Amino acid sequence: MGEPGGPAVTGPAGDGPSRRPPAGGAPVPRPPFLRVRNLRTGYGPARVLQGVDLEVEEGEMVAVLGQNGAGKTTLLRALSGLVRGRGSVGLRGTELLGRAPEEIARRGVGHVPEGRGVFAPLTVEENLRVGAHLRPGSELAEDMRHVLTCFPVLRAHLSQPAGSLSGGERQMLAIGRALMARPRLLLLDEPSRGLAPLATRRLFDVLRAISTHERVAMILVEQKTQLAAEFAARSLVMESGRLVTPGMAGPPGDPSTQGTRPWHGSPPGPGTWQGSGPPSTPDVWQGPGNPSTPDVWQGSGEVWQGPPSGGRSAPGRPRPWGRSHG
């Protein structure tokens, strides 16, 4: 069951990274397009997600990698409301947890599940129309044109049953059907499954173009890790029910986050925290030892040693801890 009374997600939706500053003041950071906090869920007594934290910006493609059974599919299901979660999932400032899957879809979340889910007896065109059932009819022709521009190969098969398509064509149809709903966030579960490397590259090219030019955020669950990492703006790994960034060091003494990022919580002692990332995807470091007064470190591709000996460090101001190595 979701937690409607969970942490409030506030702030207006919009395009830029920050709101207009109050007269004479610094810009107020806008909440990220998607902000997931401490998301937990499972199946019956089995806990799968143990506290996922994730932020995705508008138009950003994030790859989620990890071992079989790590919980990647479960994460996508929780985000689209197919399994109930606890914690917080904020989309453009609106809490999604506790809402029905159809309402989440209506709010702009498209989910392409694993396995090329298409309606095999329906034609390609009928499948696409089904995808548009949440949208006004007058836009259907325009959306259809758009999808066929993204996946021109489907045009030749419009009146053919979807069940007769090749694996790659079915995958394109499944994604095309999701696009018909004009999602702002697209959840893609192993879209490359069964595709040859060249076909995967072509598909990822199309996805990246959609994310870049139409500002559709994407969470791409993939087993083809290298290729996914090449196309995505960021890669995260599902580990022990949490999302971590490969190659980043957490606070020493915390085995659950050792060598990983992001990390939230009180550090057990001075150590090294490594962060990186473009300014549009700030890294948050909370501490030291007092979660109520978080320090915010905004990533700049540098590596900083910490934690600070005390006090807060605002972005752009000198930090009380030094740069260690780059």
Ligand SMILES: Nc1ncnc2c1ncn2[C@@H]1O[C@H](COP(=O)(O)OP(=O)(O)OP(=O)(O)O)[C@@H](O)[C@H]1O
């Ligand atoms: N419907 C379900 N009922 C019970 N357990 C489930 C269900 N779906 C998944 N699980 C279990 O939840 C855990 C996570 O599964 P999930 O499918 O999310 O992993 P995954 O990372 O996507 O794996 P893969 O890469 O193999 O697809 C696994 O242990 C799996 O057996």
